[in-house]
Amino acid sequence: xxxxxxxxxxxxxxxxxxxxxxxxxxxxxxxxxxxxxxxxxxxxxxxxxxxxxxxxxxxxxxxxxxxxxxxxxxxxxxxxxxxxxxxxxxxxxxxxxxxxxxxxxxxxxxxxxxxxxxxxxxxxxxxxxxxxxxxxxxxxxxxxxxxxxxxxxxxxxxxxxxxxxxxxxxxxxxxxxxxxxxxxxxxxxxxxxxxxxxxxxxxxxxxxxxxxxxxxxxxxxxxxxxxxxxxxxxxxxxxxxxxxxxxxxxxxxxxxxxxxxxxxxxxxxxxxxxxxxxxxxxxxxxxxxxxxxxxxxxxxxxxxxxxxxxxxxxxxxxxxxxxxxxxxxxxxxxxxxxxxxxxxxxxxxxxxxxxxxxxxxxxxxxxxxxx
Amino acid sequence: xxxxxxxxxxxxxxxxxxxxxxxxxxxxxxxxxxxxxxxxxxxxxxxxxxxxxxxxxxxxxxxxxxxxxxxxxxxxxxxxxxxxxxxxxxxxxxxxxxxxxxxxxxxxxxxxxxxxxxxxxxxxxxxxxxxxxxxxxxxxxxxxxxxxxxxxxxxxxxxxxxxxxxxxxxxxxxxxxxxxxxxxxxxxxxxxxxxxxxxxxxxxxxxxxxxxxxxxxxxxxxxxxxxxxxxxxxxxxxxxxxxxxxxxxxxxxxxxxxxxxxxxxxxxxxxxxxxxxxxxxxxxxxxxxxxxxxxxxxxxxxxxxxxxxxxxxxxxxxxxxxxxxx
Numbered sequence: 001x002x003x004x005x006x007x008x009x010x011x012x013x014x015x016x017x018x019x020x021x022x023x024x025x026x027x028x029x030x031x032x033x034x035x036x037x038x039x040x041x042x043x044x045x046x047x048x049x050x051x052x053x054x055x056x057x058x059x060x061x062x063x064x065x066x067x068x069x070x071x072x073x074x075x076x077x078x079x080x081x082x083x084x085x086x087x088x089x090x091x092x093x094x095x096x097x098x099x100x101x102x103x104x105x106x107x108x109x110x111x112x113x114x115x116x117x118x119x120x121x122x123x124x125x126x127x128x129x130x131x132x133x134x135x136x137x138x139x140x141x142x143x144x145x146x147x148x149x150x151x152x153x154x155x156x157x158x159x160x161x162x163x164x165x166x167x168x169x170x171x172x173x174x175x176x177x178x179x180x181x182x183x184x185x186x187x188x189x190x191x192x193x194x195x196x197x198x199x200x201x202x203x204x205x206x207x208x209x210x211x212x213x214x215x216x217x218x219x220x221x222x223x224x225x226x227x228x229x230x231x232x233x234x235x236x237x238x239x240x241x242x243x244x245x246x247x248x249x250x251x252x253x254x255x256x257x258x259x260x261x262x263x264x265x266x267x268x269x270x271x272x273x274x275x276x277x278x279x280x281x282x283x284x285x286x287x288x289x290x291x292x293x294x295x296x297x298x299x300x301x302x303x304x305x306x307x308x309x310x311x312x313x314x315x316x317x318x319x320x321x322x323x324x325x326x327x328x329x330x331x332x333x334x335x336x337x338x339x340x341x342x343x344x345x346x347x348x349x350x351x352x353x354x355x356x357x358x359x360x361x362x363x364x365x366x367x368x369x370x371x
Numbered sequence: 372x373x374x375x376x377x378x379x380x381x382x383x384x385x386x387x388x389x390x391x392x393x394x395x396x397x398x399x400x401x402x403x404x405x406x407x408x409x410x411x412x413x414x415x416x417x418x419x420x421x422x423x424x425x426x427x428x429x430x431x432x433x434x435x436x437x438x439x440x441x442x443x444x445x446x447x448x449x450x451x452x453x454x455x456x457x458x459x460x461x462x463x464x465x466x467x468x469x470x471x472x473x474x475x476x477x478x479x480x481x482x483x484x485x486x487x488x489x490x491x492x493x494x495x496x497x498x499x500x501x502x503x504x505x506x507x508x509x510x511x512x513x514x515x516x517x518x519x520x521x522x523x524x525x526x527x528x529x530x531x532x533x534x535x536x537x538x539x540x541x542x543x544x545x546x547x548x549x550x551x552x553x554x555x556x557x558x559x560x561x562x563x564x565x566x567x568x569x570x571x572x573x574x575x576x577x578x579x580x581x582x583x584x585x586x587x588x589x590x591x592x593x594x595x596x597x598x599x600x601x602x603x604x605x606x607x608x609x610x611x612x613x614x615x616x617x618x619x620x621x622x623x624x625x626x627x628x629x630x631x632x633x634x635x636x637x638x639x640x641x642x643x644x645x646x647x648x649x650x651x652x653x654x655x656x657x658x659x660x661x662x663x664x665x666x667x668x669x670x671x672x673x674x675x676x677x678x679x680x681x682x683x684x685x686x687x688x689x690x691x692x693x694x695x696x697x
Contacts, residue, residue, distance in 0.1 A: 037493070040497070041493055041494075041497040041498055042493065042497075042498045043498055043499070044498075090532075091510060091511070091512075092510075092511070093511055093532055095482075095483070095486050095511070098483050098486050098487055098490075098568065098572065099486060099487065099489075099490035100490075101487070101568070101571065101572070102486070102487030102488070102490045102491050102568065103490050103491060103494050106575075107571045107572060107574070107575035108572060108575060109572070109575045109576035109577070109660075110479060110480065110534065110572040110573050110575065110576040110578075110629070111534045111535070111576050111660045111661055112576075113479060113483075113532065113534075113572070114479070114532050114533055114534050116533060116534060116660075116661055116662075117660075128536075128540075128662065129533070130531065130533045130536075130540050130544075131531070131532050131533045131534075132529055132530065132531055132532070132533075133511035133512050133530045133531070133532040134512050134515075134528075134529060134530055135510050135511075135512050135516075141527070141529060144527070144553075145529075145544065145547060147551075148547050148548070148550075148551035148553070149547065151551060152547070152550055152551060154547070167486065167509070168489070168490050168493050169485075169486050169489035169490060169493070169501075169509040170509050170510070171498075172489060172493050172498035172501050172509075173501070173503075173506045173509050175498050176498055176499070176501060176503055176506065177503070224526075224527040224528075224553060225470065225525060225526070225527070226473075226474070226516065226519045226524065226525050226526065226527065226528035227468075227519075227525070228465075228468045228519040228520050228522075228523050228524055228525045229468070229520070230520070231507045231516075231517075231520065232506065232507060237468075238468075238525065241470060241525065358510075358512070359507070359510045359512065359513075359516070360507070360510065360512050360513065360515070360516020360517075360519070360520075360528070361516060361519070361520075361528075362512065362515075362516060362528050
């Protein structure tokens, strides 16, 4: 059941959503030196960081609160006068505070690990704030729940947030699987080296489809699945199930999808699996979509990634321009037959598929169109 | 995920607790306590609270294979699911992926000991000293995804980390998945550990109760009229009793399962009804910081007129106050 997107606010290494999209269209990368932990110990030298001149302690809480405030203003809603709840998707919560505690810092109160205080404090009048920790597709999962709440009439509007900063434990895991530190993220490239983390926060407001106020886009449906296949490796059939679920729930035909804002992490396993699923579901169904991806420019923003993709998708719909896959030089063999955006392309999409897949095989695929 | 997307105008069926388990190691006295409090014979309650092996003996329920590097909260959760499904002891070998079964887990502290240990190792010896087998535990949703992998559940998979309300947030999210046609069955699991790091964080939150390791599981389905098992209500005119803060609260009587408490309390309500207690029973969880949540459970189909359907008062995610007009 569709819902309308009436606000969408980002914070990435480039700035807000407009600044992020402009940087993407210009083919820029936001990569810089790693600002968390010790690069030599982690075997990670780079990150795509937000530099707001403030401490990284509880930075995720600060960024998501700031995006939530902006989204509420942009949507023109007063949560005190509506049945409005917030759902926050995150991969790493504030686990950086647990790491600080474990290495000599003071104990952080358990409730500060989630974002109830941060978002509830930034947006007075919310009925509830519920934090969902669903790895790199958390933003897509909370988007799906928001659509369900609106479809079933259990809320008048939903504030959907996604956020992640970095943790040393996750950085170490990224550094652990590569020989030498990854220079940059190259989604769908034959010589891709692996993923790097990006700081990111996002907040969007969804209202029911019959709401008359001006909307940025129409969220057609979000499909969910879990691979139940492997602890860390993705599964083509699991990803394909999420894609088909979105099409089924939105009552759309695969041939209608003419732009994919891909998950595209630049890892050995994700990119071939995502290509295979796009071919299996969309291309085999008659589609010939343009494929773009943002993580070469923004890094992997994890809990925010799905909502970053959604914001890019809605801007492509509005602008008639699709940004290139920053970092892509020569497509991987498994991508043969797919049309990757290798430069900024004038293209007016009608139905955009936004992908988000997470650790543990948790997949969320969102379809979005012009309002 | 092949469930039909419901017509929003059509009334959706109620949500039934088709199975449940309590996996609270060392909670034998809780049965005596609840029997005293409720007047239900202890012989009928004791079975529900028996048989919960601690995490280090999880192999007695789950079999020996596959438990290496599984955190205590994950082991307890797997045990709770195993027992809620009524499986015989031993390793489960799913013969495929069931896309109709979703998993919603509530918990906050399951991976904090691993994350703390990883940070200490990185600082002392560098990231190369970290075991790649610990990698999955760096992600907070390891608990939910491990259940999916272990049992072959391919539906939506969610990990709720919303603090003290997580348990009933998970129950209500599961009801949402059922009613939205995203799943035909949802395994709701609450699980928390009680290691040193977890206790440190819990105490720093000014908890008035003692963190205790435990898990519980509920098997939720869309209720067929002829089905068995109690039914969830979003509102009840009068509850017979209350389990959780404000009533019989396992957190103060036995130990606090924090984010799992809502699932524990609801499973305890199911046990009480099964043992002959009368309903509807109010079930609560939460605290002063994270807020409170409440649902009701009844064994009597006659009460299900107020079961969770789009036409009933909206308690799910809504307080029903005067500001509720659209």
